[in-house]
Amino acid sequence: xxxxxxxxxxxxxxxxxxxxxxxxxxxxxxxxxxxxxxxxxxxxxxxxxxxxxxxxxxxxxxxxxxxxxxxxxxxxxxxxxxxxxxxxxxxxxxxxx
Numbered sequence: 001x002x003x004x005x006x007x008x009x010x011x012x013x014x015x016x017x018x019x020x021x022x023x024x025x026x027x028x029x030x031x032x033x034x035x036x037x038x039x040x041x042x043x044x045x046x047x048x049x050x051x052x053x054x055x056x057x058x059x060x061x062x063x064x065x066x067x068x069x070x071x072x073x074x075x076x077x078x079x080x081x082x083x084x085x086x087x088x089x090x091x092x093x094x095x096x097x
Contacts, residue, residue: 003040005069008049010035013061020056021064024049 008025012018012035025031028049029039041049046066053064 002071003042003073004046004071006039006041006046007032007067007069008037008039008064009067010053010057010064011062012057014058017056017058017062021053024052024056 006029008029010018010021010025012021018035022035025037025039028041028045029037032038039045039049050066057064
């Protein structure tokens, strides 16, 4: 399965909607820091995530960025991480059904 590496950031003005987005994102990726997740997603997962987020946010008040870093198996993002933790891109893990 081809997965791509995404960084998802969001600025949600309402605390209730922010919590809904946060809970949704925990099911799709790894929490990096406040309102930032990294995700490895197939095309189908990406489409599902975009659709679900689109149904939660208020378009006039909220903003979400989904940054596509490319094919997850071949990506080595050049990231500068300052402070208490280092950034490490998600490794592809086997899916157990």
